[in-house]
Amino acid sequence: MSELLRVEGLKAGYGEARVLAGLSFKMEAGEVLALLGRNGTGKTTLINTLVGVTTRHGGRIHLSGQDVTRRAPEARVALGLGWVPQERNIFRSLTVEENLSAVARPGPWNLDRIYAMFPRLRERRSNLGSQLSGGEQQMLAVGRALAVNPSLLLLDEPLEGLAPVVAEELLHAVSRIVREDGLSAIIVEQKARRILKLADQAIVLDRGLIVERGTSTAFLADTSRFERHLGVGR
Numbered sequence: 225m226s227e228l229l230r231v232e233g234l235k236a237g238y239g240e241a242r243v244l245a246g247l248s249f250k251m252e253a254g255e256v257l258a259l260l261g262r263n264g265t266g267k268t269t270l271i272n273t274l275v276g277v278t279t280r281h282g283g284r285i286h287l288s289g290q291d292v293t294r295r296a297p298e299a300r301v302a303l304g305l306g307w308v309p310q311e312r313n314i315f316r317s318l319t320v321e322e323n324l325s326a327v328a329r330p331g332p333w334n335l336d337r338i339y340a341m342f343p344r345l346r347e348r349r350s351n352l353g354s355q356l357s358g359g360e361q362q363m364l365a366v367g368r369a370l371a372v373n374p375s376l377l378l379l380d381e382p383l384e385g386l387a388p389v390v391a392e393e394l395l396h397a398v399s400r401i402v403r404e405d406g407l408s409a410i411i412v413e414q415k416a417r418r419i420l421k422l423a424d425q426a427i428v429l430d431r432g433l434i435v436e437r438g439t440s441t442a443f444l445a446d447t448s449r450f451e452r453h454l455g456v457g458r
């Protein structure tokens with residue numbers, strides 16, 4: 225396996241406010257990382273800092289062997305980041321198909337393949353982003369990240385706010401994307417158990433620091449390791 229992502233001593237926040245207090249971790253190509261932690265512990269800030277839309281206070285980020293620490297978000301996307309932000313950010317005044325085509329880059333994830341993964345998007349291809357249900361918007365946000373043909377997918381609470389049956393449908397699709405297609409991903413999720421099953425490793429954040437890390441198998445075998453930080457039953 226080759227190294228896909230290396231984060232060293234990362235400190236970042238918003239303006240002068242510091243949220244990430246110095247994080248280091250690595251991912252190999254093909255791995256899935258579950259990013260866990262209570263509300264407000266810095267998960268979204270970490271994802272946003274990987275994309276390059278926060279204020280970096282220190283540390284370095286290497287993606288696919290390149291130092292992207294000072295690169296603009298567009299350059300990081302060009303190097304392989306596929307971002308599904310927490311707020312989805314789909315283009316509401318464009319159709320489903322235009323949303324996908326607007327960001328498409330050459331690679332295995334063409335329109336046909338994305339529609340095969342999300343048949344509902346094919347049915348809705350001519351609908352505007354503003355006309356979609358929450359679940360369809362989230363499918364479109366994932367589809368749009370795939371359309372850039374990323375080497376690392378960043379999914380920020382993809383199941384948040386979805387009806388249980390829709391959340392299951394999306395989780396199944398994400399599981400196929402990472403398991404059958406071997407795409408690497410960082411998945412932010414509050415409910416550890418449901419995401420650990422499809423992750424290789426997990427880290428738990430608290431107050432901007434990594435307080436637990438290990439394989440997902442080890443976490444599932446000793447749930448006290450994350451329950452301490454996430455609350456029992458997670």
Ligand SMILES: Nc1ncnc2c1ncn2[C@@H]1O[C@H](COP(=O)(O)OP(=O)(O)OP(=O)(O)O)[C@@H](O)[C@H]1O
Nearest residue numbers: 238241243261262263264265266267268269270310
């Ligand atoms: N735009 C911002 N400006 C200033 N502070 C922010 C901003 N966004 C988040 N924060 C602060 O940064 C801290 C971490 O927030 P972050 O959204 O990264 O946490 P999180 O773990 O993703 O939580 P959640 O699960 O609620 O999304 C919080 O204290 C939050 O108030």
